[in-house]
Amino acid sequence: MAIKGAIVVDTAKCKGCSVCVANCPTQTIALSKEVNGKGYNFAYMENPDNCTGCTNCATVCPDAVITVYRVKI
């Protein structure tokens, strides 16, 4: 059974610390080239196909801006 996941980042609150990028086991997340209202390069799903919804990124996020979804297909 395959598992697919996805994350939603609160881009207005993300500070672009990239701790989630370093802790993503599937290299799904990267920092965007655009910036948010505070001038931070926020996190986004660069490779959405890789995401398994493991919640590692959300667990280490210091600002609790990541919501994780997971579905079995």
Next chain:
Amino acid sequence: MDIKDIIKPENKVYAKTPILTDAVMHYCPGCTHGVVHKLIAEVIEEMGIQDKAIGISPVGCAVLAYNYIDIDWEQSAHGRAPALATATKRLNPDKYVFTYQGDGDLASIGTAEVMHACNRGENIVIIFINNAIYGMTGGQMAPTTLLGQVTATTPYGRDAKLNGYPMKITELLAQLEGTCYVTRQSAHNPAAVRKAKKAIRKAFENSMMEKGTSFVEIVGTCNSGWKLTPVKANKWMEENMFPFYPLGDMKDR
């Protein structure tokens, strides 16, 4: 499968706990304080004790903790959080009382308060964030600063002859009869964060069992004070902090 089909309320597996307010935290990007605030809020939500928890915020970066966790708070004078927690718990024995202190607050000006609160075995939880530096005031040397570590006040590195040795406050407190649970955790990767959450939950549960003081140290980073990126700061912490401040339970009874 399209992302829109995955992002549905019934597939949600992790979201910000409602105990955390919507205020944007003032902490620097990647600061450990944010992670620990989140863990405390999640433990409070899981235990269903939002109306029974009273936090005591320190002086330091975490002084504004009351803006972020939606429970009752008090704010103490520098280092005096354990004294305030003692009074609060004795007057309200049915409440979960915890202090949240950094190393500049707890290990320096507040050493006497924390020692005696632990020695009296007050039924409180003490959360101690150790990042080996005074973060809020601009990265000066703290009692917990490692030997050789460069800070604003030790530009050539901490020298034992001039500045003394780094203090292992958690080991000291484990010697006292009044403490029931003394542990050192970290929050640099998902496994460590999950372990730290378990430790915080256990400490909160202990505080209702009249067993004594529960003390949870969390070794954290201060990437602004250390002049490193958040990811490099986590690596520096693993390489330099953990050998001197080993993780694990020191006492559990």
